[in-house]
Amino acid sequence: MAATATFEYQVRDRAGKLVKGKIDAESPAAVATKLTSMGYAPVSIEQAGTGLNREINIPGFGEKVKLADLAVMCRQFATMINSGLTLLRALTILEEQTQNKALAKVVGEVRADVEVGSSLSASLAKHEDVFPPLMINMIKAGELGGFLDSTLLQIAANFEAEVKLRQKVKSAMTYPVVVLVMAILALTAMLLFIVPVFEGLFTSLGGELPLPTRILVALSSLLKLLSPVILVALVVGGIMWRKYKRHPKVRDVVDPMKLKMPVFGSLFQKIALSRFSRNLGSMIAAGVPILQALDIVGDTSGNVVIARAVADVKESVRTGESLARPLTQHDVFPPMVVQMMAVGEDTGSLDTMLAKISEFYDQEVEATTEALTSLIEPIMIAVVGGLIGAMLIALYMPIFKVFELVK
Numbered sequence: 001m002a003a004t005a006t007f008e009y010q011v012r013d014r015a016g017k018l019v020k021g022k023i024d025a026e027s028p029a030a031v032a033t034k035l036t037s038m039g040y041a042p043v044s045i046e047q048a049g050t051g052l053n054r055e056i057n058i059p060g061f062g063e064k065v066k067l068a069d070l071a072v073m074c075r076q077f078a079t080m081i082n083s084g085l086t087l088l089r090a091l092t093i094l095e096e097q098t099q100n101k102a103l104a105k106v107v108g109e110v111r112a113d114v115e116v117g118s119s120l121s122a123s124l125a126k127h128e129d130v131f132p133p134l135m136i137n138m139i140k141a142g143e144l145g146g147f148l149d150s151t152l153l154q155i156a157a158n159f160e161a162e163v164k165l166r167q168k169v170k171s172a173m174t175y176p177v178v179v180l181v182m183a184i185l186a187l188t189a190m191l192l193f194i195v196p197v198f199e200g201l202f203t204s205l206g207g208e209l210p211l212p213t214r215i216l217v218a219l220s221s222l223l224k225l226l227s228p229v230i231l232v233a234l235v236v237g238g239i240m241w242r243k244y245k246r247h248p249k250v251r252d253v254v255d256p257m258k259l260k261m262p263v264f265g266s267l268f269q270k271i272a273l274s275r276f277s278r279n280l281g282s283m284i285a286a287g288v289p290i291l292q293a294l295d296i297v298g299d300t301s302g303n304v305v306i307a308r309a310v311a312d313v314k315e316s317v318r319t320g321e322s323l324a325r326p327l328t329q330h331d332v333f334p335p336m337v338v339q340m341m342a343v344g345e346d347t348g349s350l351d352t353m354l355a356k357i358s359e360f361y362d363q364e365v366e367a368t369t370e371a372l373t374s375l376i377e378p379i380m381i382a383v384v385g386g387l388i389g390a391m392l393i394a395l396y397m398p399i400f401k402v403f404e405l406v407k
Contacts, residue, residue, distance in 0.1 A: 004024045004025060004026055005024070005025070005026075005047055006022055006023070006024050006047070007022065007023055007024075007025060007028060007031045007045050007046065007047055008020070008021075008022050008045075008046050008047075009021060009022070009023060009031060009035060009042060009043075009044065009045045009046075010042075010043040010044045011035050011040035011041055011042050011043055012040065012041040012043060013039070013040060014039055018043070019040070019092060020092075020096070021092065021095070021108060021111060021112065021115075022108045022109070022112055023035075023112045023115070024112065028045045028047075031045050032045060034116070038115060064102065065100060065102050065103045065106070065130045066100075067159050067162055067163050067166075068159070068160075068163045069098075069100045069103050070103075070131070070132075070135065070155075070159050071155075071156050071159035071160045071163060072156075073094060073098060073103065073107070074135075074152045074153070074155045074156035074159065075152070075153065075156040076094060076097075077090055077094060077152050078148075078149045078150070078152035078153045078156065080093060080094075081148055081149040081152065082149040087114060087120060088111060088114060088115060091107060091110060091111035091114060092111060094107050095107045095108045095111060102130075103130070106127050106130050109123075109126075109127070110123040110124060110126075110127070113126065119140075119143060120139055120143060120148075121136055121137075121139045121140035121143055124136050124139060132300070133296045133299075133300075134155075134158070134279055134282070134283065134296050134297075134300055135155050135159075137283065137288050137292060137293070137296060138151050138154065138155055138282065138283055138286040138288060139151060139152070139155070140288075141283075141286045141287040141288045142286060142287070144287075145287050147287075151286045154282050154285060154286055155282070157282075158278060158279065158282045161278055161358070161362065162275065162278070164362075165271065165274060165275075165362060165365060168365060168366050168369055169267075169271065169365065169369055171369075172369035172370065172372060172373045173369075175373065175376075175377065176373070176376045176377070176380055179377075179380045179381075179384065180380065183380075183383075183384040183387070183388075186384075186388065187387060187388070187391070188223070190388075190391055191216075191219055191220045191223045192220065192223060192224060192227065194395070195216055195217060195219075195220035195391075195395065196220060196224075198213075198395050198398075199217050199220070209398055210394075210397045210398060212390075212393070212394035212397060213394050213395065213397055213398055215394070216391060216394045216395065248304075251304045252304060255303045255304040255305055256304075256305055258303065259272075259303070259305060259332065263372065263375075264372070266368065267365065267368050267369065267372065268303065269332060270361045270364045270365050270368060271302070271361075271365055272301045272302055272303040272305075272306045272332070273301075273306070273332075273333070273334075273337060273357070273361050274357075274358050274361035274362050274364075274365060275300055275301045275302055276297055276298075276300075276301040276306055276310070277337070277354045277355075277357040277358040277361065278354070278355070278358035279296070279297045279300045279301075280293055280294070280297045280354050281350075281351045281352075281353075281354030281355045281357075281358060282351075283296065283297065284350055284351040284354070285351040285355075290317060290323070291314060291317060291318060294310055294313060294314040294317065295314065297310060298310035298311060303332075305330075305332050306332060308330075309326070309327060309330040309332060309333060312326045312329070312330070313326045313327060322342065322345055323341060323345055323350070324338050324339075324341040324342040324345060325342075327341070337357055340353045340356065340357055341353060341354070341357075
């Protein structure tokens with residue numbers, strides 16, 4: 001079989017409108033044949049990624065597709081489908097107006113697959129690194145049920161809620177993190193550059209230094225000795241963490257620790273419960289089969305403890321038992337969540353109950369982050385001020401003896 005290449009084309013549709021796109025084929029002639037069979041009149045066909053048009057992609061530095069980009073795309077997509085535009089026409093418009101270049105490129109590839117007869121969900125499934133499994137399965141259910149536009153609106157609302165949740169947590173944690181980093185940099189600079197100057201001054205004058213000053217000088221010498229090792233360890237540790245943070249063995253250790261942290265454990269639990277209930281409710285409302293939905297929502301919660309509980313629930317449902325009963329055996333699910341889910345099962349409104357649970361925990365996350373911010377700010381100021389103040393006192397203690405040494 002001949003090797004395929006990507007070709008960029010311009011064609012006229014039946015209404016005479018100019019349409020641009022990309023398609024994979026063995027040759028320009030094959031592209032022209034394929035476009036003609038779809039009712040288009042080819043204007044130009046060129047191989048993509050050649051000459052000055054070639055894109056240079058450096059691994060790790062390319063533009064990424066964010067959840068907010070997917071939320072905007074789904075809402076625009078739903079509006080166009082609801083307005084009566086064909087699927088191909090809607091995908092073409094999305095490709096042209098999407099600002100994120102990486103997403104626009106993927107949408108173009110999806111449109112090319114749809115053009116040759118593939119379903120939308122199957123085309124999206126080829127790009128699992130861009131489109132989450134939750135989105136793919138909900139769109140598949142929407143296609144089968146004939147309500148794709150409402151499903152896309154549900155996906156957009158789900159993603160927007162997740163983005164809002166992340167922004168709340170991020171904005172609450174920004175101030176403490178910035179203060180902590182600045183404090184570490186200030187303390188490191190004092191130990192590396194200021195303390196040695198005082199050490200030379202005190203040595204030239206003679207006499208024994210006070211104990212706090214000696215400790216500070218020892219810390220300065222140790223940091224000067226180990227600073228290259230610490231710097232390399234931080235860089236290597238950061239790279240290794242980015243590479244392996246999603247590895248099952250790492251998550252098995254880190255995720256339970258998150259929930260047991262003294263101050264932040266409750267926050268992490270509420271975030272995970274909010275994601276679980278919102279994603280499961282959205283998938284059930286979209287018509288995704290319950291076992292298939294449970295396969296997906298465990299990982300989307302962001303915590304392996306929730307994922308294990310969901311696996312137990314899936315086995316319970318598979319044998320014909322209730323959805324809520326197995327959750328009582330997992331402490332991560334509060335009694336209120338279990339009871340509301342049980343009521344939802346009994347009344348046939350599980351998706352509505354899950355939406356209410358998600359709403360409740362979104363509000364709880366907002367309240368908790370605000371409380372943590374107001375608590376952490378004075379603590380951080382006190383700790384940083386105390387450390388820098390202690391260092392200054394240790395540095396200036398020998399100065400009080402300078403006059404005695406001069407005499």
